[in-house]
Every structure is written in C-alpha cells, then in structure tokens.
Amino acid sequence: QVQLVESGGGLVQAGGSLRLSCAASGNIFSINAMGWYRQAPGKQRELVATITSGGSTNYADSVKGRFTISRGNANRAVYLQMNSLKPEDTAVYYCNARLTNGRGYWGQGTQVTVAS
DSSP states (O other), rough: OEEEEEOOOOOEETTOEEEEHHHHEGGGGGEEEEEEEEEEESSSOOEEEEETTTEEEEEEEEGGEEEEEEEEEGSSSEEEESOOOOOGEEEEEEEEEEESSSSSSOOOOEEEEEEE
C-alpha cells in the first residue's frame, strides 16, 4: 500500500501562486507514476498533471504553461507549482500514485480557492 498526504492548499487572489506538496510513504518503490487531479463542486474529478518515474510529464490543456509538476527523490514526494491562478482553478486537489501493478491510491485532498 501507499499513503499520500497533500499540503499547500489555501486561498489566493487571481493571478497569484500556490505550491502543492504530496508526501508518499509505504510501498513507494512500486510507484510507476504520480499525479494531481482536481474536483470542483458539481463536476467530475479531472486530471491536472502527471509525471512518470522516468520523468515524463502530461498536463491538462487548461493548465499548460501555468502549472508545473515535479517529483522528489525515490517517489517520496510530488509537487505542483501553480502560477497565474484563475477562479476556475478553484477545486479540491488530489494526489494520486499508480503502482506498477496498475493499482492506484489517492490522498485526502487539499482545497484551493482562487478569489476573483
């Protein structure tokens, strides 16, 4: 199993920045990819960004050029630097880890609120 704990959410004005962190523990050496997803009220959870153990990244079109995902050493952490935040970025942000066997794990989520 893998345990994930997010931090770094909060309230920010439009145009501001936040950095989310996700600390991983447990069977971290079986992690194949990590990522961030978000869910706004009344909407489906959606992909924000992912990063593989090899360092390949993928971003939602809505955040390209504004958000940057990065990893800590040995899959112990994943980060999301969010710049030029918009009110539509308001959501609960969830950390995800996918193992080599295909099983996925989620963190508890952290709230990001962008005021206009």
